[in-house]
Amino acid sequence: MSAAIRVVVVDDHPVFRLGIAGLLSSLDGIDLVGQADGPEQARARIDASVDVVLMDLDLAGESGVVLTRELVSAYPDLKVLVVTMHEDDVSVLAAMRAGARGYLLKSSPPDRLERAIRSVAVGDLIVGHGVADRALSYVSAPPAGRAAAGPRPFPDLTDRELEVLDLVARGMGNAAIAQALSLSEKTVRNHVSNLLTKLAVRDRAGAVAAARDAGLGAGV
Template identity: 35%
Template sequence: MIVDDHPLVRAAVTKAITSDDTEVVAEAATAEEAFSLALSVAPDVLLVDIALPGMSGVQLVRELAPRLPDTRIVMLTVSGAERDVDEAMRSGAHGYLTKDVTPEALARSVRAIRTGELVMPRRLAARLVERLARRAGPPPEAGDPPVEQLSQRERDVLRLLADDLTDREIATALTISVRTVETHVSNILHKLGVRNRNEAARRYREDR
């Protein structure tokens, strides 16, 4: 499934990846349209642009990742900015490609992501690993569950996240802004040393 607001891009991507074992089952021009469509078709692979009208591609990933655990989500965008890469991967993306990728490489990446491989240009992957290494803090003390290291507000957010609430629903429940929820989620993932919301929710359930 392809999510991009430019028809020409969707057509080009469709042409590049369609083969005997790969077909495009759905297309969407907005994140809002993609949300309901993806839940309906449950694609094996979801290619998502970041810059979409309305809800961003990263926000779409954040909402869909916990609902479609078997779908491999890959960002396909013009941006190679560190912030965009970090936010996408923390939100649950399984790969990140920029639109300067060749048609042949894109087709290979789609096949690779279906087998569980990480799909990302080497330059972006190397920088991501460096940033993660710099941010890594000391290991938790023995006998001190990682969840206990979170602030009370972060534990509140994590509890609701583990109940499968969306960022907007969490914001409403805690009377805070969606942006504040996103910041708390980012801090939670970093402190727990997990890659996405699903892993954070699992850690919460294990440590209760």
């Protein structure tokens, strides 16, 4: 018999966390080995022996995206399955960039959660129906949002500036871009200022128009 999947639940809402814990405790082949109400407890209870972490994105004092990135970096074999109320583009993109292997909404039925845990534990990438289309658009988009065919747009821009421009063309503000790319807002502002200069446009609207003319901002 294969070893049970060792799971830790990280969520600062006690009712939801305890409900999930109760569900997991009833499932064969899944071993609930810990619960955490925030980053500090999570760091204390997660080590290399844990297979899957169920991660909320809203944690007291810290983002679940930041904690996901930290844990995946520390334990490369760890699989993080985000379970959250957020289905917006920024949250999906930020979680996947941080290394999450799955993304479900808290409204997902118990059997869907069980299947997702078993799937990510063996290395599959899982997204719930509510976020599948936008996740697919990020996975299938060419690097830095460039057009699928033809030369690289705006060769004077660095790869990072091109990536920022693509997100600007998607309608994201600086705070959202900072979260998605794991940058500070100041760094994003600097990138935006630089790309405006290089594109010879006066403002953000001009950058959006130029980017979309070049095929960036796909999916908006």
